[in-house]
Amino acid sequence: MFTRIWRWIQRFSSPQYFYDMSAALIPWFAVGALLIGVYGLYLGLFVAPTDYQQGDSYRIIYIHVPAAWMSLFVYMVMAISAAIGLIWQIRLADMVAAASAPIGASFTFLALVTGALWGKPMWGAYWVWDARLTSELILLFLYMGYMALQSAIDDQRSADKASGLLAIVGVVNIPIIHYSVEWWNTLHQGATVTKFDTPSIHVDMLIPLLLMALAFKLFYVAMVLVRTRNEALYRDRNRRWVRDLFEAKKI
Amino acid sequence: MGKAFYHVLMRDIRLALRSSHELANPLIFFVLVVSLFPLAVTPTPEALRAMAPGVIWVSALLAVLLSLDRLFKQDYEDGSLDQLMLSPNPLMVLVLAKVLAHWLLTGLPLVLIAPLLGMFLALPSAANEVLVYSLLLGTPVLSLIGAIGVSLTVAVNRGGVLLSLIVLPLYIPILIFGANAVDVAMSDMSVRGQLLFLAAVLALSISLAPLAIAVALRITASR
Numbered sequence: 001m002f003t004r005i006w007r008w009i010q011r012f013s014s015p016q017y018f019y020d021m022s023a024a025l026i027p028w029f030a031v032g033a034l035l036i037g038v039y040g041l042y043l044g045l046f047v048a049p050t051d052y053q054q055g056d057s058y059r060i061i062y063i064h065v066p067a068a069w070m071s072l073f074v075y076m077v078m079a080i081s082a083a084i085g086l087i088w089q090i091r092l093a094d095m096v097a098a099a100s101a102p103i104g105a106s107f108t109f110l111a112l113v114t115g116a117l118w119g120k121p122m123w124g125a126y127w128v129w130d131a132r133l134t135s136e137l138i139l140l141f142l143y144m145g146y147m148a149l150q151s152a153i154d155d156q157r158s159a160d161k162a163s164g165l166l167a168i169v170g171v172v173n174i175p176i177i178h179y180s181v182e183w184w185n186t187l188h189q190g191a192t193v194t195k196f197d198t199p200s201i202h203v204d205m206l207i208p209l210l211l212m213a214l215a216f217k218l219f220y221v222a223m224v225l226v227r228t229r230n231e232a233l234y235r236d237r238n239r240r241w242v243r244d245l246f247e248a249k250k251i
Numbered sequence: 252m253g254k255a256f257y258h259v260l261m262r263d264i265r266l267a268l269r270s271s272h273e274l275a276n277p278l279i280f281f282v283l284v285v286s287l288f289p290l291a292v293t294p295t296p297e298a299l300r301a302m303a304p305g306v307i308w309v310s311a312l313l314a315v316l317l318s319l320d321r322l323f324k325q326d327y328e329d330g331s332l333d334q335l336m337l338s339p340n341p342l343m344v345l346v347l348a349k350v351l352a353h354w355l356l357t358g359l360p361l362v363l364i365a366p367l368l369g370m371f372l373a374l375p376s377a378a379n380e381v382l383v384y385s386l387l388l389g390t391p392v393l394s395l396i397g398a399i400g401v402s403l404t405v406a407v408n409r410g411g412v413l414l415s416l417i418v419l420p421l422y423i424p425i426l427i428f429g430a431n432a433v434d435v436a437m438s439d440m441s442v443r444g445q446l447l448f449l450a451a452v453l454a455l456s457i458s459l460a461p462l463a464i465a466v467a468l469r470i471t472a473s474r
Binding site (some may be wrong): 144 | 417459
């Protein structure tokens with residue numbers, strides 16, 4: 001029984017099988033992300049009511065918050081697939097982890113930039129050492145460390161294992177970092193920081209936000225599929241199936 | 252197992268004592284960096300006092316970071332690391348002995364010299380005492396987390412900058428609570444919470460870090 005499941009997993013996690021299957025999936029996710037994203041942005045920018053305190057400038061929330069959510073989500077995906085790769089030696093999981101890192105770093109960067117742009121009208125400064133912005137900055141450092149380690153080691157398998165272990169250590173540390181930064185922040189900043197998240201958010205504001213979060217997630221899936229396909233081609237460039245594809249002029 | 256732990260510990264200490272000039276380097280670095288700040292900023296006691304906890308803690312962090320290289324580099328190059336891995340004793344235990352030796356030779360001296368630097372930066376004596384406690388609890392964690400980073404990068408050419416890139420973000424909680432304990436002590440408030448947090452992180456990393464270090468070393472060695 002167990003060996004049958006194992007063989008099944010191995011078949012479906014082979015880069016070649018993945019390469020063939022994922023081609024059909026990407027358009028669905030990409031078009032879904034586009035449609036939901038456009039609709040969500042329309043609702044968020046034109047339909048949602050103006051905030052009584054922040055005016056229209058709060059509308060950057062529809063980019064900022066989904067990006068911030070995704071930055072953590074992608075790190076989790078990265079660490080979990082790295083753990084799968086490390087424990088069960090599944091190459092596809094390592095590829096997903098490696099493919100996720102730059103996307104996650106980009107989401108983190110986007111969250112930082114939009115946070116800074118939002119901060120200017122609200123706090124009067126682009127950068128304030130707010131707890132969540134600071135945690136986000138540290139998360140960006142964690143991503144960069146992962147990518148630096150991944151690219152510093154020549155041998156692909158040990159690069160995957162080493163950076164995978166680092167991602168797992170990072171996951172253990174993220175809650176500790178998050179709470180210590182929060183704690184540090186309450187000590188140093190106090191009430192000078194405007195609280196953004198009002199206890200309850202109006203439904204007309206919430207729906208576009210959730211739509212945008214969904215669009216970001218679909219976009220991530222599409223991107224990670226594209227990037228993992230690239231990784232698969234690149235890493236298996238000397239293997240039979242890639243050469244066959246190449247000779248059949250399918251690439 | 253206990254015997255193996257003891258022997259690895261003694262071996263590392265003996266080796267380090269034979270090149271004692273190297274041993275002093277992180278310590279000199281620590282004193283040097285701290286004494287740059289009054290020159291760069293301002294030597295008035297009030298200003299010094301305000302920045303002292305952060306300056307001393309950041310300098311201690313960097314001194315530990317620079318000394319990490321010694322932890323596995325030589326053993327990796329001369330092959331004794333492979334011997335450690337081949338030994339029937341659990342690698343986690345041997346690694347813990349190596350980290351302990353590293354801390355005894357670099358972390359502990361930093362802790363002992365810190366009050367002097369506190370005096371340099373006009374820390375009141377109560378805060379100076381807390382500085383010692385916070386470093387005593389914090390520097391072993393720095394060695395343990397740092398060891399994970401070194402064992403991942405020991406085989407990388409010119410891995411120094413890479414190591415700091417990997418390790419420094421993970422040091423942030425220790426920095427926050429360590430420096431804050433000293434800061435709070437200056438305003439005569441209780442530092443129990445901060446010290447207990449540092450102790451908790453120390454307990455957590457003593458139990459988990461050796462596991463990660465052992466895995467990381469095997470990854471490095473499998474190349």
